[in-house]
Amino acid sequence: MRRSHEKNKSPIHKIYAVCRIAGLINKTADIRASAIRMRDSMAHGGPDDAGIYCDPSVGFALAHRRLSIIDLTNGGHQPMINDGGNVIIAYNGEVYNYRELKQILTQKGKKFHSSSDTEVILKAYEQWGADCFTMLKGMFAIAIYDKEKQQLILARDPNGIKPLYYYADSNTVCFASEVKAFKKLKPDWQEFENWKAYILVYGYLPEPYTTLTGVYMLPKGSYMCVDVHTISYSITNYNTDVYASNITDEQTAIEEVRNKLNIAVDRHLISDAPIGLFLSGGIDSSLLTLIAKQTGHTDLHTLSIVFDDKHFSEQTYQDIIAEKTKSNHRRFNLDAQIFTNELPDIFRAMDQPTTDGINTYFICKYAKTYGLKAVLSGLGADELFGGYASFGREKMINKLKKIPAIALRAGNLSIKDKYRKLSFLSAKNQVGEYLFHRGYFSTKEAARILGAYEKNIIETIESINIPADIGGWDYGNKVSYLEKNIYMQSQLLKDTDMMSMWHSIEVRVPFLDTDLVSLVNSIAPAIKFSENTPKHLLVKAYADLLPREIWDRKKQGFVFPFQHWMKGNENMYFKVVDKKMTQSYNAGNLSWSRYWAYLITANYQYLQAS
Template identity: 35%
Template sequence: MCGIAGILANSFAPVQLETLIQRMQTALQHRGPDDHGIYISTDGQAAIAHTRLAILDLSPAGHQPMATADGRYWITFNGEIYNFQKLRHHLETQGEQFHSQTDTEVILKLYQRFGADCVNHLRGMFALAIWDNREKTCFLARDPLGIKPLYYYHSGSTLIFASELRAILATGLPSIQPSIAGLYGYLVSGSVPEPHTLIEGIHCLPAGNWLSWQSGQLTQHQYWQIDFTSETISQPEAIAKVRTALIDSIQHHFISDVPVGIFLSGGIDSTAVVALSRQTQQGELRTYSIAFRETDWNEGQIARQVAEVFGTNHTEYQITASLGRELFPKFLATLDQPSIDGFNTFCVSRIARDDGTKVVLSGLGGDELFGGYPSFQKIPQMVHWGKQLQRLSQIRTQLGMGLEYWGRSTQLKRLGDFLQQPPTITAAYRSFRGIFSHQEASVIAHHYLPDLPLPTRSTDTSSPVSSLEDQVSLLEITRYMRDQLLRDSDVTSMAWGLELRVPLVDRVLVETISSIPSSIRLAPGKQLLIQAVPDLPEWVFNRPKQGFFFPFEQWIAGEWQDYFCNINCPKHIQLKPWYRRWSLAVLQYWWERVIA
């Protein structure tokens, strides 16, 4: 993975344009320590930059920005295309000649032939920009599931884009005005929901979308979305289908010219990745895990047992409150936008990189695709009871207002929020997954931005799919996974110059299994995944789900107190559970660094 950036305009002098693009490149240097490059068009309309983490074709032939032989097309690309060898072979049969062993060159050739439709041929994670030096157009695209981020700022005829928000801000061109929509979204959910950011005017290109710039005008198009239309299939057929798709995805995600490691928590998803990797790969497998002194949170022993069963070269790193406290300032500086998550990936990424590994696989995505969260049972129940209470609409609304304002627990406040809305899956999801209720988030947002209008309660914009459980799956994939888990994984792994791959978040895998009826695919306890990977030890899946969490509550009450004691927040807002205090502390640090 790498860092990409660019400026498209016709209003800058060449010297100024070069200065601006160099600032952007410097802001992304951590994403690509192996190489860097800049291209500025002769007419001064385009400047694109790249910082490279070399994974495929480690030679200078992989240098970016990369151009076609005639100099017409120039690309800056972040990500990996796992089917590039197959695509390359097909292009060679059509007479194309290649000068490198990179996936980047394959994308260029595809764009030459197919234009914007090239993205439909790509299997992988990507954010890319291609400048057409003849037509004076630029094509930008983001992968279907949003694994790689792509931010942009459009003002007048100028378009600025980058892998991280900080690179756009480094130009000094956007005025740093906080976004009330981004702030409210963060307070409600714990992450800034795309397409918003915390800066007004800077947007995140939605997953599965491309953007075209020409003469200062933008065109946006959605080229992919998940389809949960179910087919008739038996349980044994579904198991076989999932197993074949999983093995295929694992094999593709090992395509690399450097060693590939695996994050191992000891849970079902990461153990499944290890088990399937052992089946498909010969030789050494490196695994990495975190352990704690606090026994209630420590899964180190389970991870060690998994590593022993599958014969991996295992590295365990014990994180104490003191060591975590030392790492916390760097973590805060790493965050491109505030989040209530990410510190776990930040720590384990450091371990892998210190061990000399440049690429790792993660089990992220298994819960969303196979129904591993309590939300798959709880949210449909909330919708059912909400519809029952809808007959008493006035009482229901008054009860909701009372709970939101006077409820003693944060759960009751969010339940009150839900009761004041139509009982949809989206409303129930926001309540179940939420951090602060609408009323609390509005008060905090007004505290930060007193001169802006208060935000309104979010409306239901989701598209209906075949079952309530499929709707929950869609929300978990497009909100929690995309806005938080994937974004945090990208930023925190790239802080150490590490490429993180997610074989369970694969376009072909998702397209293959999304047609399996939710009654099979989302059966409680991730039964379909367990049955599709019979190599899983019983003692891995026959224990309570724990998740990859840290003992933050104890640490915040102890050695980390000074980071969390002076929270800028209205006094009547409850700061328990711990993640509320965390969310506001991280927001406050980011705000003081970027906004103040």
């Protein structure tokens, strides 16, 4: 097996400003220099190694930066080239069933030269072509150059855990793990005119949109096939969320959930480098830690963030689990001074504007301080098992939907945020229903802030992909789909990736294991969700393992007191601060989350440049 042309000889301990990939097809550009610029703009995401492969005959370059988690030797160096020299791969992520696949491929006669999961994907593609993506269990963004077929293939994992952005026109195709790489390729790249409307209304940019014109997120569970000569391309879905009621017996559901989650946690702890668990004190992180201990992982590393303000701190519950599992536990105290000192760096880490992500920034910062390279997170459990307040609002929603649209729109006249949200339901569609739960500024407010027509704002925010028949789904499955495929997909996963990679930390999410997700989607809503008890099926499945103190209390969530830390200091960090907006916030008529969304929208470009 051959290696790519360049390697970074820098020592692993050198700090750069886990894996990142980039590449392009362009017959007139200096492809090598262009790919290196894109790659090195993301050096923070791959500090251990760097490589590049070029094929000048077709104007193609593929670049990679690596964080070593599995196979810490040079055997995992990328881009990786097969023995025949006709298949080249660069990939970002982890494939947790690579050992099983390697055994199957070995039986089929494939020879291996390393212990890396990258080589397993490479050989799997040789054996099965694009069908191999359905066999990979993990999180990944993959670029494969097939010289024989003269094709570039880009693929993304079924749950969209790892990002992969692309741009395509008649002369060029380029792709990268972060949007900032496109700006490095072309500093004057045109801004997407509607991005601010999305931030004001959603609090983030819903997929596939970005802040740059023509730069899109590749859909999850799909692969893009590009002809390197004609630059024509197609996108094929290889995985789709399917909801069914195949499992209708609660005891069967409990046994299956327990079995699949135990396997998922065990898979996600595979590593040749230090790995830990983020312990917030809630159900999800507590359960992952307890399962890890139960499945034989005795040397557990856990970490948590605590606050001086007891209203926000969950140290009591964190300590219960740390003591029960006898983990190597470290607490990190976060206060106003640390927060304000780090705020400029938080904005630099923000590859795309978002109202969230600060919590992930700090937990990954402290994971790095702890000496870890990867941490497990409970992300995904709320969406799958019904952990959000939105799952308990069916009766309320049904009553409100009966109100005429004109009356619901009148909510815009209220000075109270909760009444203004009623205006979202006037749309009488699923986007409006989702935004009733999650929205920030109403379309009327966003239009006023941006000096735009409300009609244009409405058209913009409704241009997202939602199944046409979702209105007829069971309420629980419908909310689960919206929370998972809009909120989690476009904000939580994206924010987690960009903030963790900034600190060269990999965050793994066992609740999004493909087998577990498929199982949960097949359980009848009547036994999966409870209007009165959040995540009741998950709690029942581990009733013997999860202490009552952890689950029998009001959900707190992983929230920071930075509303109090920031108040009155806006002018220190933001160039644009609207006096009326600030007055409204100080008077208690504008919530912190909405005020923060405004500050991010108005200042994102300035903050990125500073």
